[in-house]
Amino acid sequence: MSKHAFWKAFIFTAIIFGFGLILGFFLEGFQSDNIYSKLIDSELNLLDDQLTHEIINDYNVSCVQARVSLFAFADKIYSEAVELEEIDGIGRLGDLTVLHKRYDLLRALLLKESKNLKERCGNDFHIITYFYLYNSQNIEISSKQNYFSRVLYDLKELHSDTVLLIPIASDTGLSSVDLLTNALNIHTYPSIIIDDAIVTTENPTLTELEEKLVF
Amino acid sequence: MNFIEFVFYVYIFVTLYMTSLLIFLWYPNKKKLYEHPSGKPIPVSIVMPCYNESKTLVEAIDSLMHLDYPKEMLEIIVVDDMSKDNSVEIVNQMIKKYPGKIRLIVNSRNSGGAAEPTNIGVKAAKYDFVAVTDADSMPQSDALIKMIGFLQHDKKVAAVTCAVMAKGNKTFMQRIQMLEYSIIAWNRKLLDCVDAVYVTPGPFAVYKKSALLEVGLFDTKNLTQDIEIVWKLLSHGYIARMCLATRVYSETPEKFRKWWKQRIRWNIGGTQCIVKYRKLIFKNGMLGAFIIPFFSFSLFLGLFGLGIFTYLFIKRIIIKYLSVKYAVYGGATLLRFQDLSIQPTVLNFFGIALLLWGFVFTMIGLEIMGMRKKPEANIFNILFYLLIYLTIYPSIMVTALTKYIRGKYSW
Numbered sequence: 182m183s184k185h186a187f188w189k190a191f192i193f194t195a196i197i198f199g200f201g202l203i204l205g206f207f208l209e210g211f212q213s214d215n216i217y218s219k220l221i222d223s224e225l226n227l228l229d230d231q232l233t234h235e236i237i238n239d240y241n242v243s244c245v246q247a248r249v250s251l252f253a254f255a256d257k258i259y260s261e262a263v264e265l266e267e268i269d270g271i272g273r274l275g276d277l278t279v280l281h282k283r284y285d286l287l288r289a290l291l292l293k294e295s296k297n298l299k300e301r302c303g304n305d306f307h308i309i310t311y312f313y314l315y316n317s318q319n320i321e322i323s324s325k326q327n328y329f330s331r332v333l334y335d336l337k338e339l340h341s342d343t344v345l346l347i348p349i350a351s352d353t354g355l356s357s358v359d360l361l362t363n364a365l366n367i368h369t370y371p372s373i374i375i376d377d378a379i380v381t382t383e384n385p386t387l388t389e390l391e392e393k394l395v396f
Numbered sequence: 397m398n399f400i401e402f403v404f405y406v407y408i409f410v411t412l413y414m415t416s417l418l419i420f421l422w423y424p425n426k427k428k429l430y431e432h433p434s435g436k437p438i439p440v441s442i443v444m445p446c447y448n449e450s451k452t453l454v455e456a457i458d459s460l461m462h463l464d465y466p467k468e469m470l471e472i473i474v475v476d477d478m479s480k481d482n483s484v485e486i487v488n489q490m491i492k493k494y495p496g497k498i499r500l501i502v503n504s505r506n507s508g509g510a511a512e513p514t515n516i517g518v519k520a521a522k523y524d525f526v527a528v529t530d531a532d533s534m535p536q537s538d539a540l541i542k543m544i545g546f547l548q549h550d551k552k553v554a555a556v557t558c559a560v561m562a563k564g565n566k567t568f569m570q571r572i573q574m575l576e577y578s579i580i581a582w583n584r585k586l587l588d589c590v591d592a593v594y595v596t597p598g599p600f601a602v603y604k605k606s607a608l609l610e611v612g613l614f615d616t617k618n619l620t621q622d623i624e625i626v627w628k629l630l631s632h633g634y635i636a637r638m639c640l641a642t643r644v645y646s647e648t649p650e651k652f653r654k655w656w657k658q659r660i661r662w663n664i665g666g667t668q669c670i671v672k673y674r675k676l677i678f679k680n681g682m683l684g685a686f687i688i689p690f691f692s693f694s695l696f697l698g699l700f701g702l703g704i705f706t707y708l709f710i711k712r713i714i715i716k717y718l719s720v721k722y723a724v725y726g727g728a729t730l731l732r733f734q735d736l737s738i739q740p741t742v743l744n745f746f747g748i749a750l751l752l753w754g755f756v757f758t759m760i761g762l763e764i765m766g767m768r769k770k771p772e773a774n775i776f777n778i779l780f781y782l783l784i785y786l787t788i789y790p791s792i793m794v795t796a797l798t799k800y801i802r803g804k805y806s807w
Contacts, residue, residue: 184590186424187686190417197416198409201749205742268741320711324718331719332728386726 212268216280219261223287226254244302251298252306255291255345258284259337262348281315282353289357292347296377306343307394309333310374312367315350322370328384329371336390343394401743403704408746410697415757421586422760429585429764430641435545439469440602442527443517445510447477449531450486452647457490459534461497465541472498473520474531475513478506483531508806510598511614511621518608526605532647533599534563539642543602546637554607554634555626557584557596559765563645569655571772573648575781578765579758581640588638594687595623596636600644607634618672619805620665627673630683656792663796664805666691695793702790754782 262284269277295308311333313326330348337346351362351370365374369382375393422429442460446453453474460472472494474487484502491498501520503513510530518526525547527540539558546556559581562574587593596603601622608614611628614621626636649655670691676684677692723730758778762768799805 186417186420186590190413190420193420194409194413194416198412201746202742205745208742208745320714321718324715324722327715327719328722328726328728331723331730332726335728384722384726387728 209268213277213280216261216265216268219264223254223258223261224283226257244298247298248302248306251291251295252342252345255295255347256341258287258291259346259348262288278353281350282355285350285353285355285358288347288349289355289361292349292361295345295347299376306345307340307376308345308347309336311346311348311371312351312362312374313348313371314352316352317370325384326371329373332385332387332390333373335387339387339391340394400704400708403700404743405746407697407701408743408750410693411750412753415753418583418586419757419760421589422582422764425586425589426764432542432639432641433545433549435541435543435548437466437469437541438525438544438548439471439523440465440525440527440540440544441517441521441523441605442470442472442529443514443521444472444474444529444531445477445513445517446474446479446483446487446531447506447510447513448479448481448483450479450481450483452532453483453486454490455534456529456531457487457494457498459537460529461494462537463535463540464537467497469523470497471522473501473517474498475501475503475517475520477503477508477510477513507616509616509619509621511616511618514621515613515616518603518605518613521605524605525602526608527600527602528596528598529600529644530598530646533560533644534646535600535644536642539600539644540602542642543639546639547602547604550635550637552633552635553604553637554629555596555601555603555636556639557593557601557636558639558641559585559643560597560599561643561645562648564648564650565772567650569652570648570650571777572781572785573655574770574772575758575762575767575777576785577648578767579761581643582761582764585638585640590682590686591635592682592686593636593638594626594630594683594691595620596626597646598622599646607632615672618665618668619661620669623665624669624672627669627683627687630687631673631676631680633681659789659792660796660799661805663792664800667695667797667800670695695797698790698793699797702794705790751782755779758782 265277265280265284269281292308292310299306299308311329313329314322317323317326333346333348337344349358349361351358351367365377365379367374367379372382373380373385373390375390380390380393444456444460449456457472457474460470461467463470474490476484476487484500487498487500491500499520501513501516503516507513514528517528525544529535535558543556543558546553560577561581562570562577564570565574584593584595603625607629608625611625611632611634613625615624615628618624629636649658670688673683673688674692677688678684720730722728755778758781759768762773762778767773
């Protein structure tokens with residue numbers, strides 16, 4: 182009789198499984214660290230941008246330079262957000278909510294900075310804010326969000342020089358974002374805001390969105 | 397980690413545990429797998445239930461008559477269950493071919509299963525040892541002499557099975573079943589190392605007649621009477637053994653539809669056994685400690701896993717469909733580079749590791765069963781078996797359970 186095999190197999194499985202989990206944490210930690218270092222870099226960039234705008238204000242430095250800097254920063258955190266979405270798929274052991282929140286906070290600050298720049302340096306670009314739900318289990322909302330991110334991605338590709346795209350998750354519990362959505366009277370998700378005016382909560386076509394981009 | 401991810405990890409753990417258990421049973425016993433106690437020929441009655449088996453009857457009876465066993469110690473009892481074809485005529489021809497060796501009993505009604513004709517045959521058997529065989533199965537010539545020793549050397553052993561191998565290889569389904577049957581036979585022998593043989597399949601098994609009579613013979617209401625009889629024997633303190641040293645070749649379904657029907661029947665039978673013996677869980681030795689929990693847990697995991705998979709799959713399909721529909725309407729890009737990008741997750745790695753582990757496990761099994769160099773055991777067939785064939789099982793379980801609950805099932 183080999184009845185000890187039951188315990189041996191259990192211990193063996195627990196060791197292998199535990200080893201796999203440790204490797205998994207290591208792998209995910211590596212992925213998260215990568216994003217985290219980018220986040221720190223982006224936070225520094227934002228501080229740098231805020232200082233830049235104050236210098237622009239105080240010393241009348243070129244708005245063009247500030248605009249280029251802001252767009253580059255917005256594009257950078259947009260691509261980082263995409264990367265974060267990719268690693269945040271099913272099967273993760275760890276939770277990335279805190280990382281998402283920090284990015285959302287960063288984007289909320291970016292929105293504020295963009296408005297400041299727009300006021301100070303003139304109305305030659307559009308701020309498109311896309312409010313969505315990070316934790317939605319609703320199929321209709323998930324499908325819409327999937328589409329919204331596609332159509333906004335296309336819009337950004339077509340008008341990269343005049344469109345500043347800022348996606349913000351509204352359900353991560355950030356009081357500043359809650360305040361912002363209340364101020365903008367947003368109760369339906371996903372929602373697209375162009376220059377502080379609600380454009381749509383329904384599925385807009387690319388052409389319809391382009392038509393809104395007038396100065 | 398959310399609930400669904402947790403469930404996935406449980407599945408991985410259970411799969412890894414079951415395969416590890418079999419490996420831990422195999423390694424210390426690998427030199428003993430083909431051993432069998434030497435048997436002394438004693439009279440044996442061979443019972444062959446038969447229903448519409450005209451195509452295979454001649455070959456099946458011939459194979460019994462060619463067993464390496466003293467012919468004077470054998471009697472063959474064919475019990476016809478009111479066949480609609482010319483099975484009876486064929487048996488009569490075989491009686492003439494082997495005079496004095498074959499008896500034909502025609503059941504007074506069609507019972508709709510193998511249990512009733514088998515019971516009739518067992519009751520009519522002259523001898524104390526009874527072999528039961530299907531009318532489409534051909535045991536190797538050394539089958540009986542190698543199996544009988546198990547019954548003679550241990551009073552507690554009441555049933556012996558051997559390696560059931562798939563006979564035909566005409567169709568793809570049959571070739572995949574050849575792999576499956578080999579792995580099942582190997583696994584069954586490994587379970588024998590812990591007294592956990594839970595079935596003596598119909599193609600060829602030998603029993604002690606006294607034990608069969610004591611437990612009340614085969615259950616005529618069960619669709620897998622060959623599983624139920626072992627559970628019944630185990631519940632009465634007997635054990636079943638597996639002889640890997642010999643084989644019986646059995647016909648397998650050529651087409652998917654027949655295969656599906658057969659597997660539904662097996663699963664309904666398994667469910668009937670779980671329900672019937674549910675009160676013995678965690679009691680009665682290996683039956684309650686391992687076999688019933690193993691069957692129940694497999695059923696639960698299969699159904700639960702299929703439920704979760706279906707939910708996730710349908711949700712994903714609907715979201716993809718709607719977003720593509722919106723994208724077509726809105727003139728947005730249908731496919732972006734990031735849609736194709738796959739970031740490795742821990743589950744991916746576990747999945748790949750499990751597939752590799754399953755592959756190695758299957759290869760070991762095929763090697764032990766002498767199948768590895770057979771053309772049927774090519775990489776494509778093995779991967780199909782692991783990735784597609786085995787994943788159909790939860791669907792079979794759901795269908796079988798539905799039929800069982802609705803009471804709409806028959807042989």
